[in-house]
Amino acid sequence: MNQQYNPNPQQGPQHGMDGYKAAAGQKPTSPRKVLTGAGVVLLILVVLAAIGILDRLHAHSVLAQRTYELAAPTVNVAPAQPGAPVDTFVLPGNVTAYTDSPIYARTDGYLVHWYYDIGAHVKKGALLATIDTPELDRQVMQAEADLATAETNAGNAKVQAERYSGLVKSDAVSQIDTDTFNTQAAATASTVKSAQANVQRLKEMQAFEKVYAPFEGVVTARTVDTGQLINQGAGTELFHMQAIDTLRVYANVPQLYAQTLARGRKIDLTFPEHPGKTYVGTLVRTADAIDPSSRTLLTEIDVNNRSGELMPGALAQVHFKTPNVNRTFIVPTPALIFRRDGMQVGTVVNGETARLVQVVIGEDDGATVQIVNGLNQGDQIIQDPPDSLIDGEKVTVVQPGRTPTSAGSK
Numbered sequence: 001m002n003q004q005y006n007p008n009p010q011q012g013p014q015h016g017m018d019g020y021k022a023a024a025g026q027k028p029t030s031p032r033k034v035l036t037g038a039g040v041v042l043l044i045l046v047v048l049a050a051i052g053i054l055d056r057l058h059a060h061s062v063l064a065q066r067t068y069e070l071a072a073p074t075v076n077v078a079p080a081q082p083g084a085p086v087d088t089f090v091l092p093g094n095v096t097a098y099t100d101s102p103i104y105a106r107t108d109g110y111l112v113h114w115y116y117d118i119g120a121h122v123k124k125g126a127l128l129a130t131i132d133t134p135e136l137d138r139q140v141m142q143a144e145a146d147l148a149t150a151e152t153n154a155g156n157a158k159v160q161a162e163r164y165s166g167l168v169k170s171d172a173v174s175q176i177d178t179d180t181f182n183t184q185a186a187a188t189a190s191t192v193k194s195a196q197a198n199v200q201r202l203k204e205m206q207a208f209e210k211v212y213a214p215f216e217g218v219v220t221a222r223t224v225d226t227g228q229l230i231n232q233g234a235g236t237e238l239f240h241m242q243a244i245d246t247l248r249v250y251a252n253v254p255q256l257y258a259q260t261l262a263r264g265r266k267i268d269l270t271f272p273e274h275p276g277k278t279y280v281g282t283l284v285r286t287a288d289a290i291d292p293s294s295r296t297l298l299t300e301i302d303v304n305n306r307s308g309e310l311m312p313g314a315l316a317q318v319h320f321k322t323p324n325v326n327r328t329f330i331v332p333t334p335a336l337i338f339r340r341d342g343m344q345v346g347t348v349v350n351g352e353t354a355r356l357v358q359v360v361i362g363e364d365d366g367a368t369v370q371i372v373n374g375l376n377q378g379d380q381i382i383q384d385p386p387d388s389l390i391d392g393e394k395v396t397v398v399q400p401g402r403t404p405t406s407a408g409s410k
Contacts, residue, residue, distance in 0.1 A: 074396040076383040077348050080375050083328040089362045089372045092342065093251040093269070093301070093316040097242035099215055100312070105230045105238055106208035109133035116239075117222055122213045128239055129211040131230050136209075140202045147195035154188035161185035208232075217243035242312055247305045249281060251318045252296035252342075254360055254373050260322045261286060267301050268319040271310065279303055279310070294358075328362060329371045334384045336361075336369065345375065346382035346389055348397055354382065356391040 109131040116122055164178040221240035230236060249269060253261060261283060269279040281303035290297055301318065303310065337344040337356065344356045359374030375381075380397075382389070389395075 072394045072396045073386050073389065074398055075346070075348070075354070075385065075389075076398050077380040078383055080329040080331065080371075080377065080379045080381050082377070083330040083370050088319055088321050089257070089360050090364065091251045091253065091318045091320065091360065093249040093318040095310065095312055095314045095316050096248045096250065097217070097244050097312040098246045098248055098302075099217065099241075099243035101214060101241055102234075102237045103128065103211060103214070103239040103241060104234055105131060105211065105232050105236065107131060107133050107136060107205050107230075107232050109136065109209065109230055111224050111226055111228045111230055111238075113226060114222065114224065114238075116219050118219055120219045122217065122219060122241075124213055124216045126213040127210055128213055128219075129224070131209045131211070133206065133209050136202065136206055140199070140206055143195065143199045143202050147192070147199050150188065150191045150195040154185070154192045157181065157185040157188040211238060213241060215241070215243055216245075217241045244308070244310075244312060245304075245306050247303050247310055247312060249301040249303060249316050249318060251299050251301065251320075252291070252294060253299055253320065255290050255295045255297065256373055257320065257322050258286075258290065258297040261297070261299060261320075269301070269303060270317045270319065271314060272317075273314070274309065327377070329375045329379075330368050331371055331375075331381055332368055332383060333364070333366065335381055337385055337389070345371065346385040347375075348380040348382060348395060351397060352394055354385075354389055354391065354393045354395050356389070 112130040112132045114129040116126070116128055122128070161178075161181040161184070164173050164181045167173040168175055168178040218241065219239055220242050221237070223240075224230065224236065224238050230238070263283055263285060265283045267281045267283055269281050270277070271279070281301040283299060284302050285300050287298040331345060335345055336359075337346060342358055343361065345359045347355045347357060349355050357374050359371045362370035362372040364370070382395075
């Protein structure tokens with residue numbers, strides 16, 4: 001049976017034909033639109049990735065900043081308070097012996113005996129130790145035998161030379177033989193002098209078997225014991241001696257006061273181990289030159305110590321008198337920093353950076369001290385600096401009546 005065309009669009013055959021015609025009538029998508037769409041998608045992905053990276057970088061920066069702020073020590077600061085002018089200032093002084101010398105051996109051998117131990121007061125020339133030198137003793141014996149041989153040969157040559165000198169006048173011997181014997185006599189005489197010098201040298205070395213004190217003082221160290229092998233030279237120190245009847249005290253005076261010092265001036269000295277007692281020393285010499293690294297003048301003060309109360313190596317407080325200075329500052333005692341570089345005070349610059357400055361103190365009442373050199377008006381003083389504070393370190397500043405200011409914050 002033949003099928004007839006059905007014009008009703010609701011029926012299947014006619015509907016399929018219409019869909020085919022509609023699809024055949026659409027235009028294909030252009031490549032430009034495809035690339036544009038892909039580019040938009042790619043741009044969106046790049047923007048999302050950038051946002052994620054920036055968020056992570058910001059979080060890392062915030063974490064680093066927070067860690068840095070927490071690492072910065074928190075310090076209390078207050079401005080330097082002006083004080084009244086002073087005519088004295090105190091500096092630390094290093095106490096040393098007037099004469100300080102290590103004692104070494106001048107010969108090789110074995111230590112037979114030592115006679116003084118540490119703390120012993122000895123006179124100049126006192127016997128400190130005896131060294132046995134068997135090899136040197138044999139060398140002396142050999143040198144003396146060589147000297148005896150040289151003297152015998154020289155005596156024989158002299159007799160021969162005198163004999164030939166008498167015979168040559170009568171032409172009994174030739175002049176050549178006479179000159180030969182005269183030359184031999186002169187050579188053997190020189191050999192005798194050489195042998196004598198060698199014997200003298202060895203005997204002088206032999207004399208170093210006994211070690212004597214080079215000056216009057218106290219034995220502060222003994223580093224050898226009986227039976228120990230001794231080598232000459234500076235390799236092995238036998239003893240260490242110091243003359244302590246007079247002590248030298250060295251202090252570095254700031255350049256500001258260098259011109260006020262005069263030799264012969266009496267200087268007061270105090271020691272922490274002798275509270276309430278003042279010793280008087282004499283300014284005997286200065287370096288006459290400012291140290292460019294510290295801008296200070298090295299001074300030497302001699303103090304009498306015949307009583308033996310003071311010991312070398314101690315730290316003294318040297319009280320210098322000087323004309324009135326125009327400006328001083330008062331700081332609490334806990335603000336002082338005592339380190340190997342000297343007395344310092346911590347300050348804060350730019351609101352966040354610690355600076356350690358060298359200071360010279362004047363009067364000290366226990367609670368506060370007067371700073372006569374090192375500070376300026378307006379300096380922010382760290383009131384109780386931590387032990388670990390270093391120069392140039394970032395700090396968190398706390399001032400009375402204000403909230404803490406973190407290092408690096410604005």
